[in-house]
Amino acid sequence: MIRPVEGGPRLGTFDDMAPLDWEAVYRDNIASIYRLMYSKVGNQPDAEDLTSQVFLGALPHLRSGACGGEIHRYLLATARTVLAEHWRRRLGVQVTTLDEEMVQRGESTTDEARELDRSHQVHQLLARLPGNYRSILELRFLSGCSVRDAANRMGVSVGNAKVLQYRALRRAAELGREFA
Amino acid sequence: MDRRRRRVNRYVDALLRDQRPSGGVPDADDLGALTVAIDMVSARPQAGMPHPRFVERLEARLREQTQGEFRRAPELSRRLVLRAGGLAAAAAAAGVVTDRLVAEHAPAATREDLAVDGGQWHAIAAVDAVPVGRPLRFSTAAVEGVIVNHGSGFQALMAVCTHLGCTLQLDTERQRLGCPCGQAAFGLGGEVLVDLRTQMLRPLPRIPTRVRDGMIEVHVA
Numbered sequence: 364m365i366r367p368v369e370g371g372p373r374l375g376t377f378d379d380m381a382p383l384d385w386e387a388v389y390r391d392n393i394a395s396i397y398r399l400m401y402s403k404v405g406n407q408p409d410a411e412d413l414t415s416q417v418f419l420g421a422l423p424h425l426r427s428g429a430c431g432g433e434i435h436r437y438l439l440a441t442a443r444t445v446l447a448e449h450w451r452r453r454l455g456v457q458v459t460t461l462d463e464e465m466v467q468r469g470e471s472t473t474d475e476a477r478e479l480d481r482s483h484q485v486h487q488l489l490a491r492l493p494g495n496y497r498s499i500l501e502l503r504f505l506s507g508c509s510v511r512d513a514a515n516r517m518g519v520s521v522g523n524a525k526v527l528q529y530r531a532l533r534r535a536a537e538l539g540r541e542f543a
Numbered sequence: 544m545d546r547r548r549r550r551v552n553r554y555v556d557a558l559l560r561d562q563r564p565s566g567g568v569p570d571a572d573d574l575g576a577l578t579v580a581i582d583m584v585s586a587r588p589q590a591g592m593p594h595p596r597f598v599e600r601l602e603a604r605l606r607e608q609t610q611g612e613f614r615r616a617p618e619l620s621r622r623l624v625l626r627a628g629g630l631a632a633a634a635a636a637a638g639v640v641t642d643r644l645v646a647e648h649a650p651a652a653t654r655e656d657l658a659v660d661g662g663q664w665h666a667i668a669a670v671d672a673v674p675v676g677r678p679l680r681f682s683t684a685a686v687e688g689v690i691v692n693h694g695s696g697f698q699a700l701m702a703v704c705t706h707l708g709c710t711l712q713l714d715t716e717r718q719r720l721g722c723p724c725g726q727a728a729f730g731l732g733g734e735v736l737v738d739l740r741t742q743m744l745r746p747l748p749r750i751p752t753r754v755r756d757g758m759i760e761v762h763v764a
Contacts (some may be wrong), residue, residue, distance in 0.1 A: 473609045484586075505587065539579060
């Protein structure tokens with residue numbers, strides 16, 4: 364039983380939030396939400412649009428204080444919805460998703476350890492591919508070569524390089540599913 | 544097959560130029576290939592950092608929508624400015640004259656405890672109101688705090704994240720304090736449990752605590 368102290372300090376609960384420091388919230392979350400979105404769509408214009416939607420969409424909820432301070436988790440939950448809607452409108456199907464469990468835990472895949480982990484996974488996947496599939500993806504994605512440059516380096520025609528790129532991505536997706 | 548291949552390759556070309564992909568919808572069987580392409584693009588070093596101009600633009604929109612609630616740090620209340628981390632500088636900037644920090648060197652990071660010159664002992668709660676595993680949140684004019692019963696004694700901590708000063712939330716299940724503004728988390732001893740930033744966070748400052756006449760007291764301004 365808590366005995367309030369007369370004239371003393373105010374007792375409160377953990378839901379009893381101090382006024383929200385919007386700037387702190389924004390500065391603390393903008394990079395993490397942007398990088399999360401980038402990792403799900405792979406390009407700057409879409410990542411910027413989706414990040415804006417997350418913050419603008421979450422704003423009324425954050426203002427009402429109804430989230431009880433679970434700001435990061437709420438932003439992630441909003442990001443999950445925004446991403447799903449993005450794919451529904453763009454392709455009619457979810458290409459990438461935000462894991463529900465991750466949202467519940469309030470984690471994002473953007474901290475440095477996870478970045479390294481993702482880079483490691485990509486390299487592991489590449490290592491499992493046959494030589495020419497691995498080469499085309501390394502040249503295109505890691506070395507930043509155009510299709511023509513990649514074709515020249517591999518000693519194949521441009522048409523051949525395009526076919527290789529397509530088949531390599533499909534094979535990598537199959538391997539990814541097998542090892543998931 | 545050619546058309547399917549062209550669609551996937553066009554999508555990949557756009558991603559590699561960091562542009563918004565457009566054009567036809569890839570075949571359902573090719574969605575896995577798109578996912579791999581997105582993973583590979585975003586796994587590149589330095590990929591996915593927000594452009595400073597975008598960060599500024601969105602901040603301006605949010606400030607407009609919150610109509611002044613999205614305040615800059617100097618406009619924050621003194622109590623909110625009084626936060627760990629740059630506590631001494633913040634206190635000085637805010638005109639709080641009574642606080643000094645006692646630093647001790649812990650193996651992982653330096654803890655800065657709160658010591659108040661000219662402060663006074665405030666009774667917070669009866670000892671039986673704070674059982675082990677049930678920390679109690681309290682506020683004074685100067686400090687947002689939490690009292691923890693360690694079994695061997697009571698210790699008050701500042702319930703304010705040492706990163707940006709957000710008030711911490713209790714996770715009773717995991718017996719820790721989590722930051723609602725980010726991903727930092729602190730143990731009930733004030734130690735840093737989760738620090739996902741490159742900058743090392745400081746543990747939560749301890750507040751002088753004692754028991755008198757069955758009441759837990761803290762020494763604050």
